[in-house]
Amino acid sequence: xxxxxxxxxxxxxxxxxxxxxxxxxxxxxxxxxxxxxxxxxxxxxxxxxxxxxxxxxxxxxxxxxxxxxxxxxxxxxxxxxxxxxxxxxxxxxxxxxxxxxxxxxxxxxxxxxxxxxxxxxxxxxxxxxxxxxxxxxxxxxxxxxxxxxxxxxxxxxxxxxxxxxxxxxxxxxxxxxxxxxxxxxxxxxxxxxxxxxxxxxxxxxxxxxxxxxxxxxxxxxxxxxxxxxxxxxxxxxxxxxxxxxxxxxxxxxxxxxxxxxxxxxxxxxxxxxxxxxxxxxxxxxxxxxxxxxxxxxxxxxxxxxxxxxxx
Amino acid sequence: xxxxxxxxxxxxxxxxxxxxxxxxxxxxxxxxxxxxxxxxxxxxxxxxxxxxxxxxxxxxxxxxxxxxxxxxxxxxxxxxxxxxxxxxxxxxxxxxxxxxxxxxxxxxxxxxxxxxxxxxxxxxxxxxxxxxxxxxxxxxxxxxxxxxxxxxxxxxxxxxxxxxxxxxxxxxxxxxxxxxxxxxxxxxxxxxxxxxxxxxxxxxxxxxxxxxxxxxxxxxxxxxxxxxxxxxxxxxxxxxxxxxxxxxxxxxxxxxxxxxxxxxx
Numbered sequence: 001x002x003x004x005x006x007x008x009x010x011x012x013x014x015x016x017x018x019x020x021x022x023x024x025x026x027x028x029x030x031x032x033x034x035x036x037x038x039x040x041x042x043x044x045x046x047x048x049x050x051x052x053x054x055x056x057x058x059x060x061x062x063x064x065x066x067x068x069x070x071x072x073x074x075x076x077x078x079x080x081x082x083x084x085x086x087x088x089x090x091x092x093x094x095x096x097x098x099x100x101x102x103x104x105x106x107x108x109x110x111x112x113x114x115x116x117x118x119x120x121x122x123x124x125x126x127x128x129x130x131x132x133x134x135x136x137x138x139x140x141x142x143x144x145x146x147x148x149x150x151x152x153x154x155x156x157x158x159x160x161x162x163x164x165x166x167x168x169x170x171x172x173x174x175x176x177x178x179x180x181x182x183x184x185x186x187x188x189x190x191x192x193x194x195x196x197x198x199x200x201x202x203x204x205x206x207x208x209x210x211x212x213x214x215x216x217x218x219x220x221x222x223x224x225x226x227x228x229x230x231x232x233x234x235x236x237x238x239x240x241x242x243x244x245x246x247x248x249x250x251x252x253x254x255x256x257x258x259x260x261x262x263x264x265x266x267x268x269x270x271x272x273x274x275x276x277x278x279x280x281x282x283x284x285x286x287x288x289x290x291x292x293x294x295x296x297x298x299x300x301x302x303x304x305x306x307x308x309x310x311x
Numbered sequence: 312x313x314x315x316x317x318x319x320x321x322x323x324x325x326x327x328x329x330x331x332x333x334x335x336x337x338x339x340x341x342x343x344x345x346x347x348x349x350x351x352x353x354x355x356x357x358x359x360x361x362x363x364x365x366x367x368x369x370x371x372x373x374x375x376x377x378x379x380x381x382x383x384x385x386x387x388x389x390x391x392x393x394x395x396x397x398x399x400x401x402x403x404x405x406x407x408x409x410x411x412x413x414x415x416x417x418x419x420x421x422x423x424x425x426x427x428x429x430x431x432x433x434x435x436x437x438x439x440x441x442x443x444x445x446x447x448x449x450x451x452x453x454x455x456x457x458x459x460x461x462x463x464x465x466x467x468x469x470x471x472x473x474x475x476x477x478x479x480x481x482x483x484x485x486x487x488x489x490x491x492x493x494x495x496x497x498x499x500x501x502x503x504x505x506x507x508x509x510x511x512x513x514x515x516x517x518x519x520x521x522x523x524x525x526x527x528x529x530x531x532x533x534x535x536x537x538x539x540x541x542x543x544x545x546x547x548x549x550x551x552x553x554x555x556x557x558x559x560x561x562x563x564x565x566x567x568x569x570x571x572x573x574x575x576x
Contacts (some may be wrong), residue, residue, distance in 0.1 A: 111360060111362065111363050112361060112362060112364075112382070112385065114364065115365055116364055116378075116384075117382070118382060119381070122382075138479070189396065190400075190402060192362050193394065193413075194394055194413050194416065195362070195389075195402055195412055196360045196361075196362060196389060196392070196394040197384050197393070197414050197415075197417055197475060198387075198389035198390045198393070198416055198417020198418070198475075199387065199413065199416035199417065199424075200386060200416075200421060202421045202425070203416045203419075203421060203424050203425075206425055206428060207402065207405070207409065207412070207413050207424070207428070208402055208413075208423070209404050211404040211405050212325075212402055212403070212404060214403075214404055270336065281504055299325050
C-alpha cells in the first residue's frame with residue numbers, strides 16, 4: 001500500500017470553501033486596480049475618443065510602407081550589429097565581474113565552517129565579506145539598465161561604451177546572485193566528500209561546485225544575454241549606442257517610415273537572439289539526460305568539454 | 312589511532328545522536344559498526360573526519376584533538392584519512408579520472424590541482440589508473456562518471472580513497488546500495504588494505520558481512536555503545552534488524568538476500 005492510498009482512506013475529502021481571508025484578498029486586489037486606474041487617469045473611453053482614434057490612424061498610416069532603401073537598410077543593419085555587440089560585451093563583462101563576486105556571496109555550510117571550528121576572527125571576516133558582497137550585488141541589480149546607462153553616459157560620454165558598462169553593471173548583480181545560489185544548491189554531501197579528502201575552498205569550487213552547476217550556469221548566462229539583447233535596443237534612448245539611438249531620432253523627427261524599418265529589424269533581431277539562446281539552452285539542459293540514455297557514446301562537444309576537463 | 316572518551320554529539324535541533332561513547336581503536340584493526348538506523352553510526356564516522364564538532368567528551372584521531380583543530384591542521388589530518396560514503400560520491404559531470412583525482416586534492420597545491428583539470432600530470436594519471444585497476448574499472452578512466460552504474464560509481468569512490476594513500480580508511484555503509492558482486496569487490500579491497508596494515512572503520516547493514524570481514528565489531532544503539540568485541544560473540548545480541556529497518560532511504564527492499572533481517576522480538 002502506498003502512502004497516497006493510506007492518506008486517502010484516512011483523511012476524508014473536504015472542499016476548501018470560502019474563507020474570510022480569501023474574500024479580503026480579492027477585495028484588496030480589486031481596490032488596488034481601481035486605485036491605479038484613478039491614479040493614472042486611465043479610462044476605457046480613452047480607446048474610443050475620436051481624438052485618439054485620429055492620432056493612431058495618422059501614425060499607423062505614416063509607418064507604411066517601411067523604408068526599404070538598400071542604403072538605409074545597410075546602415076540600419078550596422079546599428080543592429082552594434083546592438084548585438086553591446087549585448088555580447090556587456091554580458092561577458094558581467095560574467096567577469098559577477099563570477100568572483102558570487103564566490104564571496106555563496107554561503108558555506110556544514111559544522112566545519114562554524115564559528116567554533118573557524119575561529120571567531122576568520123568566521124566573522126567571512127560573514128562580513130558575505131554581507132558586503134550581497135549588498136553590492138543588490139545595489140548593482142537594483143538599479144535598472146537604463147538608469148545605469150544614464151549614469152555612464154554622464155561619466156564616460158555618449159556612444160556604445162556606456163551601453164556596454166550599463167548592461168555589465170546590472171547583469172553582474174543578477175549573475176552574481178544567481179551563480180551564488182547555484183553554488184549553494186550543489187549537494188552538500190558532494191562538497192563534504194571533497195573536503196573530507198583534504199580539498200580547500202578553491203579546489204572544492206573547481207572540482208565539485210562548478211562542474212555540478214555548469215549546465216545551469218551556462219543556461220542562466222545565455223538567458224541573461226537574451227535579456228541584455230532586448231535591453232540593448234533601448235539603451236540608445238539615453239545616448240548609450242545601438243539601434244535605440246536611431247529609434248529615438250526617427251521618432252522625434254516624425255520619420256515614421258524609417259522608424260518602421262527600425263522596429264521591424266529590432267523585432268527580427270530580438271526574435272533571432274531569443275531563438276538561438278533558447279535552442280542552445282534546451283540543448284545544454286537536455287544533454288545530460290540524452291547522454292544518460294546513449295551510455296558512453298560521446299559527440300564532438302563532449303570530447304571538447306572533456307578535453308577542457310569539465311566532463 | 313582513534314581514541315574517544317565519553318564522546319557525545321547533540322545536533323543543533325536537539326537530537327542526541329551519540330552519548331558517552333568511549334572506545335580506542337588501535338592501528339591495523341578492521342572495525343565494523345553495526346546498529347539500526349539512527350543508532351549514531353554515521354554521526355560517529357562524521358565526527359572522525361571532522362565534518363562534525365563533538366558536543367562533549369574527547370576525540371583524538373591520529374593524535375589530533377578533533378574539534379580544536381585549525382582549518383589548516385584539519386586539512387593536513389584529512390590527507391591521512393580517506394572517506395568512502397554510501398552514495399552521492401561522484402561528480403556526474405567529471406570524468407572518472409578527475410573524480411579519482413579529488414582524493415589527491417589534499418596533496419596537491421591549489422595551482423597544480425587547477426592545472427590538473429586541463430592536463431593531469433602523468434604520475435597522477437598512473438596513480439588513478441592503478442587504483443581503478445584494483446577495483447576493476449581501469450577501462451573507464453576517461454568515461455564521464457554519470458555514465459557509470461551505481462555499483463561502478465561506488466567503486467570509483469573506493470578508488471578515490473585508494474589514491475589518497477591514507478593510513479585510516481572510514482567507510483559509511485559502503486555496500487548498502489550495491490549488488491552482491493560490487494559489495495564483495497569493495498569489501499575485498501578494504502580487507503587487502505587492512506592486510507597491508509591500514510586501519511579500517513566501516514559501518515555495515517549486513518551482519519554476515521561484518522562477521523566475515525571485520526576483526527572487531529562495535530554495536531551502537533540509540534547513540535550508545537552497546538557492544539564492543541570480536542565478531543564471534545555478537546550472534547546472541549539483539550542488533551539484528553527487521554526487514555523494515557533494512558529498507559534504504561527510498562523505501563526499496565534490500566538489494567539482495569544475504570541481508571540478515573530476522574526480527575528478534
